[in-house]
Amino acid sequence: MIEIKDISKSFNGRKVLDNVSGVFKDGETSLVIGASGTGKSVLLKCMLDLVSPDSGEVYYDGRPFLKIPEKERIDIRREMGVLFQGGALFDSKTVYENVKFPLDMLTQQSEADKRDRVMFCLKRVGLESAGSRMPSEISGGMKKRVGIARAIVLNPKYLFCDEPNSGLDPLTSIKIDELIQEITQEYGTTTVVITHDMNSVLSIGQNIKFLYQGKKIWEGDSKSILETELKELDEFVFSNHALNQLRG
Numbered sequence: 001m002i003e004i005k006d007i008s009k010s011f012n013g014r015k016v017l018d019n020v021s022g023v024f025k026d027g028e029t030s031l032v033i034g035a036s037g038t039g040k041s042v043l044l045k046c047m048l049d050l051v052s053p054d055s056g057e058v059y060y061d062g063r064p065f066l067k068i069p070e071k072e073r074i075d076i077r078r079e080m081g082v083l084f085q086g087g088a089l090f091d092s093k094t095v096y097e098n099v100k101f102p103l104d105m106l107t108q109q110s111e112a113d114k115r116d117r118v119m120f121c122l123k124r125v126g127l128e129s130a131g132s133r134m135p136s137e138i139s140g141g142m143k144k145r146v147g148i149a150r151a152i153v154l155n156p157k158y159l160f161c162d163e164p165n166s167g168l169d170p171l172t173s174i175k176i177d178e179l180i181q182e183i184t185q186e187y188g189t190t191t192v193v194i195t196h197d198m199n200s201v202l203s204i205g206q207n208i209k210f211l212y213q214g215k216k217i218w219e220g221d222s223k224s225i226l227e228t229e230l231k232e233l234d235e236f237v238f239s240n241h242a243l244n245q246l247r248g
């Protein structure tokens with residue numbers, strides 16, 4: 001379980017996160033949603049300690065991530081998997097090498113064990129025969145799958161996905177969403193997905209936190225979001241043309 005408490009952050013005197021709190025449960029896909037510029041990525045960066053919040057704390061299973069000594073923080077980092085926006089693959093490495101990279105950097109495993117783990121993860125995302133290909137030779141959806149395989153290769157407790165559907169067509173997006181949700185349930189990871197994709201919200205939103213101008217102003221699930229009476233959330237949800245027409 002991850003708990004964030006009263007996270008605030010300003011840039012140049014402008015508050016972009018304002019006392020954001022919440023809980024992300026094990027085995028659940030939690031979504032952080034909101035319009036562009038509302039602070040989603042900054043919140044994710046605070047949770048990963050890539051940006052220091054001005055105040056607040058992030059607890060990983062009770063461990064205060066921002067206050068503990070660096071050595072303990074590194075232990076927690078090893079328990080995290082991150083799917084970066086755009087995949088962030090190394091263009092000069094093969095698919096296999098990309099997935100193996102965290103094992104090379106952070107473990108002392110034998111080459112045989114690493115190979116077994118990489119092949120297991122590639123198989124899990126449906127790419128067991130793509131290991132020798134270069135990122136430039138595969139589609140956007142496959143790149144996301146490679147990113148997911150790399151994010152789970154260290155068997156993380158905590159999985160972070162930053163805009164996992166950006167640049168994908170709707171059908172491929174659904175497949176990536178389903179894969180993230182299946183992995184979350186299979187391995188019991190605490191999964192945090194940053195998105196403004198309403199398809200994701202409706203299909204995998206077990207828990208949804210809505211940010212508006214740096215504040216968390218609503219929390220619920222994919223059923224309750226359609227019945228919201230909160231003006232700001234209603235505008236966000238029904239800015240999706242198809243949904244608005246359905247409502248009409």
Ligand SMILES: Nc1ncnc2c1ncn2[C@@H]1O[C@H](COP(=O)(O)OP(=O)(O)OP(=O)(O)O)[C@@H](O)[C@H]1O
Binds near residue numbers: 016035036037042043
């Ligand atoms: N390093 C920084 N320095 C100054 N301002 C920043 C910095 N990082 C983010 N911001 C500002 O913080 C605000 C929130 O940005 P953030 O990237 O979190 O938005 P977002 O909700 O993730 O948007 P999007 O959906 O477009 O990615 C924006 O106004 C952004 O310009």
